Amino acid sequence: MFEIRWHGRGGQGSFTGAKLLGVAASIYDQQYAQAFPSFGPERRGAPVLGFNRIDSKKITDRSEIDTCDYIVYLDDTLYDDVVLNDLKNNDAMILINTQKESWHDRIKCIDATQIALETLGLPIANTVMLGFLASFASNAVTKEACIEAIRSSMKPSQADKNIKAFEIAFDKGGNL
């Protein structure tokens, strides 16, 4: 079972990232997945969370996710070093959208906003971060499934651009 947490800000599409991952794993990889948001009274701009569980067996666990295999940040201003404690094991890692270089061996960095701006023309980095994640989490989800998930969730013109963004990030991750 893989457990993943997404950090973003209301309006940034982090939960869409989690949903795409869920679609990829469950519908196109024929596995099982959950995707669920955190939800609070704070409004657009406030920090929000999204979660995934992925497994080859049916998932019935409905409790909250504490420790994770992957933690994804769509916005580096949200990051705080204490989350390193939330990682499950030695393979687990944190993926951050930032212009900075990694400052910890469990942290992988990518300037996803830049990639998004270049490929989509918008600073919406969720598909980029999905690509980056997929490059590491190959046991959890396949690249192909992610691409199918993106394709099935958007208008074709949008999908093409997002798949491109996804692939750039996927390759970046593979080369780290």
Place this chain on the structure above:
Amino acid sequence: MFEIRWHGRGGQGSFTGAKLLGVAASIYDQQYAQAFPSFGPERRGAPVLGFNRIDSKKITDRSEIDTCDYIVYLDDTLYDDVVLNDLKNNDAMILINTQKESWHDRIKCIDATQIALETLGLPIANTVMLGFLASFASNAVTKEACIEAIRSSMKPSQADKNIKAFEIAFDKGGNL
């Protein structure tokens, strides 16, 4: 325990009669009494019932009253011979406001409307029937208590007339 039923028509004041009797027995005779109406969706003009229980001991029974010591009719058009079956014992009796003569040994008749018109100027016969009842039911309530009850429940001018009406009927009953 005395159990009494009043028959009238919505608007004729039969339940006021029952209340006066209750006040008399419980407040002025220092006994215990209940007075309760029947209540239905039918409107003014429709037949209604009122009930009394009177006892020297505290009354806790809350069930309906089936058989009675006295049954009082404020309007003879409501009377039907089957109610003879609702009388408790040989002392029990039915008191009817009517111009007719009694047609049964358990039935006592009085032209209460006539008395009311003469004394009150109105065809409201409840205090008359109370007087008639009190003349028979001396074990249940005293004449004095009834008079006090009437006095305490009305404006003095009204009370005087009603007491007069009461007394005429009380005397009529005593002379039967």
Place this chain on the structure above:
Amino acid sequence: MSRNAFLNGNEAVAYGVKLSRPNVVAAYPITPQTKAVEKISSFVQNGELDCEYMHVESEHSAMACSIGASSVGARTFTATSSQGLLYMAECLPYASGARLPIVMMNANRSLATPWNIYGDQMDTMFLLNSGWVQIFVEDAQEALDVTIQSFKLAEDVRVMAPVMVNLDGFVLTHTYEKVSIPSQEAVDQYLPPFKPSAHMMNDEEPMSMCITAGNQHNMEFKIKQHQELFNALHVFEEIDHSFNEKFGRSYGGVLEGYQNEDADYLLVTTGSVTGTARVVVDELRSKGVKAGIIKLRVVRPFPKEAMVRSVAGAKAIGIIDKNISFGYEGTIYTNVNSALLQRGLNLITLNFIGGIGGRDITKQNIEEMFEKLSTVSTSEAVDAVSYYNVRCSL
């Protein structure tokens, strides 16, 4: 000095309210509660009671106005019944969560559909989870006394919870009997003006009320409310004592046992049917049958310990329910059974459902119940739930 008057249950409550000097009354008319609010408004229009009487446009607003008034520390009363009680349902846990000491009279009446204005207890039983203290009274005197006591109970710092006083529709609300009305001075001594609690809105330290508590905090708020509601049990016992000292009337606290000490067969009753059952128990006792009654006065908080203690010696208990939880059984039956199971009491309990939609429960019915209890104690092959005074074959 107290004085006697011939009052029905509605009027008795109205006198209890008047003597308690509420600051605000907000109520909406509904049969069979109307005479209570009519009497109160006549007190107000006659200048005998100095309070804000709000002619609201619905029961939801009756309770919402009560919440508003109580939240600034005003002593607040309202009254309703049946459809009205359910129409304000949303506001009931609202008020109890806010710990507002509102007192409400409920005239127990059947729920539509079919429509019916007569008394049964389905309305109140619908609301057992509302966080309100729920008290049932047996006669007009108890209605008056408990109304006064309810303000004291609701406003006690250990309780600080809304209280519902339940009167059986018609059988209590419309039946006149002799009632002793205490003097205003005595009640003023017994129930001084309410000193608003610090959690209410006030000028000195402004408060935010009926706030949000997310999943980080909510559970603790609710457990606190739950645990403190239990205080109503012993505070009500205290109040029963202090009221008795002052006014010379005691009702036995959260429940009253009648001939229960040595009873083999016990009936658990709520409200007015208790009185009828007393008559039957007296008769049975005179015939040597060891029958008794547990009159359950407080249904929430549920007096589990007192109940278990009072019935422990019996051979069989019958629970009279003037309600049905559709698709299960009478609600008080369920509640009592749970208490017994938890204490490992191996008692036989039977559910006697009657009085639905105003159907009479006769003395003969109650005799039959005791009869059934005495047979079941030797045979187990009976149906747990039975109905009384049904007019057709089932």
Place this chain on the structure above:
Amino acid sequence: MSRNAFLNGNEAVAYGVKLSRPNVVAAYPITPQTKAVEKISSFVQNGELDCEYMHVESEHSAMACSIGASSVGARTFTATSSQGLLYMAECLPYASGARLPIVMMNANRSLATPWNIYGDQMDTMFLLNSGWVQIFVEDAQEALDVTIQSFKLAEDVRVMAPVMVNLDGFVLTHTYEKVSIPSQEAVDQYLPPFKPSAHMMNDEEPMSMCITAGNQHNMEFKIKQHQELFNALHVFEEIDHSFNEKFGRSYGGVLEGYQNEDADYLLVTTGSVTGTARVVVDELRSKGVKAGIIKLRVVRPFPKEAMVRSVAGAKAIGIIDKNISFGYEGTIYTNVNSALLQRGLNLITLNFIGGIGGRDITKQNIEEMFEKLSTVSTSEAVDAVSYYNVRCSL
């Protein structure tokens, strides 16, 4: 042909509704139900579902409109949650007394005050006396399937009662998972259009509905409703079978036992917590602990016989309540205890209260519950009610 989709519980219900082809949908938005009605309205605005969608101004009207629509024989759906459910409370026994086969989704959510939008089951438990069939589902697939089944159940001539489908707020309503969506053809075969019942208003023989039945008749109407509601138990079992035959999914009827056959320690669960408990039971079983689950699917009518049968062999049972009846205990606990007492089952039962106001119930919590059950079976000195995942000392 069915197809897989990644849906949350709200959307799953919306698909279930669409496939059931209701004639009228009347609903009012409230978190966490909104996505269900939004999805349904998008089906309507896109022409994918041909029905009258009523934008009502409140939940009381949502249910009143549903009553109106259903009373002329229209297949009718509505959805609500929490405050909304209580705001329509008056209309619930109204509809059930009228025997209207309305289907309603309820997103289980905490009740104010304090306000809280997260899931617990206090809202539904408030309404156990409403005469509605109350079903809890565990995941999005079950939510979709039970929505379709609910129309079949509600409209069955033996039942003819409104049905409430309960989904834990957020945990089910907002969690996406893989769901198989049946084809419209298959559902059309399984659930043909509703043939209005003769007791509804119609052109051939005009009817008067929601009438008055005085104290002469009312009790019999209510007993009839009560007795016939019990039919929902076996009809739901039938439906579970026929659905399984058609769609290949069964959920076990009124309750599902999981590892319960030989279990020493059983947990009674409702809704989503069942899934988490399954994980724990699997673990415990792998360690040799005989743990099991009774997933209570239908809470009204209460499956007394099935419950008693399923737990009879256990040493101790724990009942998880995501609700508190303030001043007593968890409501399901009360209900289960009553069943056990009536059957003379001398079992130890404990009440595990958790998940209030959206508080997580963790796997460790559930382990602790089983742990507690295994100790209590040898010792009686425990408190019957305990709370899980509380963030302060009590």
Place this chain on the structure above:
Amino acid sequence: MSQPVKINARTITKDEYFYGHKACGGCGESLALRLALKVIGEDAYLSLPAGCMAAVSFIYPNMAFKQNAIITPFASTAAVATGVAAGLKALNKNKLSVGFAGDGGTADIGIQALSGAIDRGEKFIYICTDNEAYMNTGIQKSGLTPFGASTTTTPAGKVIRGNVKPKKNMFEIVAAHGIAYAATASVGYLEDFMMKVQKAKEANGPAYIHVFSPCPTGWGHESDKTIEIAKEVVDNGLWYLAEFENGKFKLNKTPKLDSDVRLYLNAQSRFKHLTDDDIREIEALREEKWERLIKEWS
């Protein structure tokens, strides 16, 4: 709109659709219902909330309506009626849904459902039978109880003498919703009332009629004076006959504003405590109202 047939006692159906009910003798509401139903016809589906008319007409096993009819929750006349309409529409039945409610059920507890139903814009008719108090429960003040009237919750007491609030203006509130058709009426002018019901039937959307309906029991007048009183109140201008159509108001009848309101008030015991000052206030309110009405609506 089709060419209007003159509607009167001779042209309406001879069939009765409301019979054997248990209303008080001389009940104005029951007369309004009886005649409205004759205009509306046998096919309509009726919704009535709790209130006198429902209470006296659905007493199992004695059903007084010929049409399909349903009692609604007290707050829900318009919601149930539009639910019925939606159901009928969805089932492709071209029938009319009609709600009848009292003043309390309309102006107080039912106003939200009514407002929502009008706002949804689907066709139905709503008729408010206004007897100026909660009669079914025993004459309590409603939002439509007029200034001065004594009711059981606004008795003529020692410090407050009767109801101190004026009547809520339901007709204009409804009109402000931009309703397709609205009208006021009185059982004192029955042909006018029936004509308005006919217009409501033909309206292209929600329609509302507010009909003044004396209640001998609640108002304390002789049961044979119902019509007289309902006519007098229009003639003296304490009530008015008006319509709202195509977004415009229209007055149907000009009263005698100098007439003595005592003729009306003294016939009813609910006004018997009024002082000369109170009566002057009532006359002042009348004057104020008509000044505005005449200016704005004629």
Place this chain on the structure above:
Amino acid sequence: MSQPVKINARTITKDEYFYGHKACGGCGESLALRLALKVIGEDAYLSLPAGCMAAVSFIYPNMAFKQNAIITPFASTAAVATGVAAGLKALNKNKLSVGFAGDGGTADIGIQALSGAIDRGEKFIYICTDNEAYMNTGIQKSGLTPFGASTTTTPAGKVIRGNVKPKKNMFEIVAAHGIAYAATASVGYLEDFMMKVQKAKEANGPAYIHVFSPCPTGWGHESDKTIEIAKEVVDNGLWYLAEFENGKFKLNKTPKLDSDVRLYLNAQSRFKHLTDDDIREIEALREEKWERLIKEWS
């Protein structure tokens, strides 16, 4: 009424009474609240129903109001507010009770309590912050959602494209109650709004203000355009500034009725699906409305 002080940014108190709330950046409602409270003052008792403003301001343990404040049941703003007023009065406290509710909480589920409260006639202020949908629950259609707008329950679908119903006329509905003071306002004209709040404060009975309050999240406009949009909607006549005082209506501002409504509509994604026909319909509705307003109110 006392001599009105000119109310503007310089004369209002510098104290903040609404701070640290969790509304979206650029939220029009929160601006309306903030400024209204500065006029109303520190002493008032506030009642807010469920809705964005309550949701973002009472999140334990973070309380954003300085005043006494209570969240009310969603349907109950005016009932709780008048209950508060009655309680304060009974306790001899001379304080002001003020209700704030959204469009949904006012025109839909709260209209009954509001109607009842106005009818009771006791002094309190009610401010409706109108963002034209149920925002707190995620942008569902309310009775005040304008024609054409796409919401989550009236999405721009294939057969029904957005909301097909016009906006309910709350201002006139409230005025028809004969309220002491009512006004419309917009956060595009803040001084006007504050002046009206001051008038409401001085009114001799219930007062109602309906303030147009853009919602960047729900309307899909940039968060910095809130005021611009709220000004444009007044300037182009799709919304209006008016008052109802002493029983009379008064227009405060005449719009440019020939202006292009696209400037307003195109700034918001909720209107992006509108066709030219839709826009013509919106313009036609504007024309129709103003014809009446100018005729009747000026």
Place this chain on the structure above:
Amino acid sequence: MKDFKRVPVPTLERLDQYPLGSSCKSFHITDMNAGWRVFKPVIDKDKCVACYRCYLVCPDGAIHQSEDGKFEIDYDYCKGCGICANECKVKVIEMVKEAK
């Protein structure tokens, strides 16, 4: 013309004889209201001018026109309110005291 027949009170000996739900056939009239009257209206048919007024104004619909054009009262349902008598312009309806 009253197109209904009074029907007998239903037999209710078993639960299944009770209605399903809270429903009943419409116009299911089992009852009379005759007993409500204290006075009863009597039309002097000879003087009646058949103006329809009494028929129109009766809240109980208890007056109908018979074959011969004259107006008749259904005393099973007339409550004796007196409106017809009061409204008859030619004053040919008299209210007479009921007697048993």
Place this chain on the structure above:
Amino acid sequence: MKDFKRVPVPTLERLDQYPLGSSCKSFHITDMNAGWRVFKPVIDKDKCVACYRCYLVCPDGAIHQSEDGKFEIDYDYCKGCGICANECKVKVIEMVKEAK
């Protein structure tokens, strides 16, 4: 002028430390909103003409006039909506991208 002090989050170790009822002191501000911003407004104080406009229009009340008459932003509570910058007639407020 903001006359409040941010208060610490209350200690909640025992049930009796929780509020009675669903109440809390008003203006009990425990939180900041700084983290919500993506852009932050920066006032060029030298060019500011102290017109009060930005202060008036800020939905968060995050702008106040300081002693020297100039306008200042409380960045603990500014959400970066940009209204102030958009409404400043002399355009002296600039929105600058936040950086961690």
